[in-house]
Amino acid sequence: MGYTLYGKAGFGSVCIEAALELVGADYEFVEADPLGDAADQRRLKAINPAGQVPALILPDDRIMTESAAILIWLGDRYPQADVAPAPDAAERSEYLRWLLFCASSIYSTFTLTDGPDRFHPDSRTHDTLLANANTRRTDLWTLMNDAFDGMPGPFLLGERLSLLDVYVAMMSRWDPGRAAFASAAPALCSAVEATEADPVIAEVWARNFQSEA
Numbered sequence: 001m002g003y004t005l006y007g008k009a010g011f012g013s014v015c016i017e018a019a020l021e022l023v024g025a026d027y028e029f030v031e032a033d034p035l036g037d038a039a040d041q042r043r044l045k046a047i048n049p050a051g052q053v054p055a056l057i058l059p060d061d062r063i064m065t066e067s068a069a070i071l072i073w074l075g076d077r078y079p080q081a082d083v084a085p086a087p088d089a090a091e092r093s094e095y096l097r098w099l100l101f102c103a104s105s106i107y108s109t110f111t112l113t114d115g116p117d118r119f120h121p122d123s124r125t126h127d128t129l130l131a132n133a134n135t136r137r138t139d140l141w142t143l144m145n146d147a148f149d150g151m152p153g154p155f156l157l158g159e160r161l162s163l164l165d166v167y168v169a170m171m172s173r174w175d176p177g178r179a180a181f182a183s184a185a186p187a188l189c190s191a192v193e194a195t196e197a198d199p200v201i202a203e204v205w206a207r208n209f210q211s212e213a
């Protein structure tokens with residue numbers, strides 16, 4: 001019995017789809033639109049009460065949500081795939097640090113853009129809120145970039161592609177787009193390019209994103 005991934009093309013489920021492919025797990029993809037109509041949202045909330053994707057049903061029928069938690073879980077569950085530093089590896093602390101940084105600090109700026117009314121009821125404030133979220137995200141990418149600038153690469157943690165690369169590569173495709181990401185975070189962008197050159201990632205990306213060319 002395999003996994004069931006609830007998600008939508010281009011949304012936060014992309015990194016989990018990529019992780020499942022990288023570890024060679026058997027899974028079914030179920031389309032779920034968190035920004036769709038009331039019926040879409042009701043259906044998704046029956047799986048994930050937060051009404052968000054990704055949501056992953058595990059082979060034993062437990063439900064996991066929270067992209068970073070799922071990535072960590074899958075990386076540890078399939079050590080033979082070598083897409084996460086082992087718990088006693090030197091890179092483990094950086095892996096956890098930056099995965100959680102992306103989840104808590106950077107992803108939350110996208111949460112604001114997904115529904116600014118949840119943060120301020122007056123729609124006249126929304127343009128400013130969205131602009132500030134964009135600025136904040138750019139600053140956070142630059143902060144993370146500074147930590148990786150000058151590292152040997154080609155991936156964020158060195159020679160091996162990890163699920164941290166996948167997470168950053170997915171978010172680099174979101175607002176305000178790749179050009180802005182590359183200018184705010186050139187070192188991260190170089191690891192993203194190496195990640196997107198991986199044939200497994202390239203196939204998942206082709207299903208989820210328009211070409212950046």
Ligand SMILES: N[C@@H](CCC(=O)N[C@@H](CS)C(=O)NCC(=O)O)C(=O)O
Nearest residue numbers: 011012034052053054066067068114
């Ligand atoms: N903390 C969650 C955030 C997931 C999330 O915000 N997903 C977006 C799609 S990329 C979503 O479902 N947004 C709809 C909403 O926030 O209502 C995670 O890391 O999985």
